[in-house]
Amino acid sequence: MYDIAVIGAGIAGLACAQQLHQAGYNVLILEKSRGLGGRIATRRLHDTLADHGTCYLKPKGELMQQFVQLLCDRHILQVWTENSEFRKGAQLCAPTNSEFRYVAPAGMNAIAKFLGQGLAVWRSQRVEAIAFHNSYWQLSLESASSEATANQPSEVIAKAVVLAIPAPQALAILEPLTELSTVCQQLRSVEFHPCLSVMAGYSSQLEPQPDWQAVSFVDNPVLAWVGWDSSKRVEKTGNFEVFVVQSSADFARRYLETSDLQAAGYELLAKASECLLPWLAKPEWLQVHRWRYAFPSRPLGQSCLSTETNLPLVCCGDWCGGNFVEGAMHSGIAAATEINRQMEGRSLPGSNFLQAIALE
Template identity: 40%
Template sequence: MQNSKWVDVAIVGAGLAGITCGQTLRQSGYTVAILEKSRGLGGRVATRRLMATCADHGAKFVEPQGEQTQQLIQQLCDRQLLQPWTAPIWTVDAAGTLTPTEPTPRYVAPEGMTAIAKVLAEGLDIRRQQRVVEIKSIDAQTWEFTTDSGEALPLQARSLVLAIPAPQAVPLLEPLVAKGLPTAVLETVRKAMFDPCITAIATYPAEQAAAWHRVGALQPLQHPVLRWVSRESQKRSMPGHEVCVLHSTPAFATQYIDAPTLETAGRAMLQAGAAWFPGMEKPQQLQLHRWRYGFARSPDPMLEPLPHAKTPIPLVITGDWCRGSNLESAVEAGVRAASLLEQWLNSGHD
């Protein structure tokens, strides 16, 4: 393809795993391009802008989960992008008993959780709103990409990382079996399982929260509808209004995940939350988001090494679902994918 940009590594997906992989490779001297289907980046490290503030409608906070997240927390705190979150978090059991959770180090981003992704992505070539629907190996030397517009991208790469949920990777991988991709790689990716989640972001007048002062966040246990409710005003200043984020259970989300509109689901979630937060069923504004691949079910055992193939051209599949289902898993999976590719690129694919 004439006038194509040629890179060492193309990465499909700008979630934490993809960004971490790309940044690791870039810092090792490789040329990298990341293709992302949406306008944002960070995947489930997501922030919704509303009114004069924002709400985290994906990852709720950051906590030390291992070496990778400890380093990340330190890096972001040094840049004053994270701050400790000390608001009380309570659990509520099936009998309605509220119990405070043990205080543990938790951190939030005053500017929203996407600040994490933006830092990790600094200096990377990220092409947004590029939904890849087909990948091809050209003469067993380079990868080429077609988007949902039907056009081939002016980009060629000598290796590829798919850093997207496994169900989205499968249709990209299936045609490659005839080109030499080992069937075992495709079958490993097919086995990955995910649970859906519906998220509601609800806005209220500031005075509505007068009866909610005890709780910064609530974690219902064995509840049929909700698995998390948080007050975003406990994370950052929200003068004049209150914002709550509610996450559904997988079972509840499964009922509505393919519905044309999520309005009914959202109203049911607010009605459930009103059992603990009086007046929650009457928001000023309600926004809804469906996470079709909201929570990865941890592989057992976790995939080690990551699904990969050297033929027809170097390819690695990665994501938090390869290692677990949290931020530590995502960052670790990205680092491991970069390490594997570096070995191949340094050895001429042998």
């Protein structure tokens, strides 16, 4: 019996779990993937790295500024670049704002690894179903990988549950429960923009080298962003220069149900080569990742979503009240506050939870 089971090890889930863990609750995180971070994702390819999800942090609010400063002090983050912008029918131009972008040279998932310190996490464990009992929630698991260890059972029992996953995924788990019809109706109202991310490797001898590190596209029907991912790395590894190309939402929708994304990847690189560097169309290798729930296009409009059952169950994520990492973190903290209110009302660390992690 766990006090709280948190489904999803993205930023919202990790922030929520840290709040509750530091308050003394017995917390377990269940994550369907092999790594932490959700859309703060890094993939190892051909002896090098590629950040194919969130490519940088741009702190705005007080909590994110505090978080970024802490990560910089610990040499996890460093300043990267101010994006160039490519407007329709125009050449590269200076960005409309001068805000710094921060990246993790060891891969952006280093941010999630920092947030996950001290937490119990079962990886490669997908929650298939959830059942409501008088005194506990019963979560049925499916091992998503053969790497799942033998001492992880097929069920988890918890007094409270947090679903820190995209709203459609939470809906798929909760929809069979007739007691949660109101919550499911609210989950159905949330909508997302999709995105395709292409990770492409090139010979380091190619010329000309780019005179930019990242380019944001404005009003482009195909491209949203192109980043020279290798420029983030303090120490180069492997024999390739890596670029990450992210699609527009409209382009991603065309390929959302396609089983083979290679053609879409080459189409994105061809468009990038027209706008930026001719050789971008001819990589040595590429991989394409489909982000079905990349950006909330119709958020919930509140910090978290709580159920009306007599056992605590809360949904959270950046789709609740705000986009990106900052919104996810605030939503996770709000979910922890709501769970704690319904349980034992312990003293939570609030924004101070970051300092507690740093001391571990």
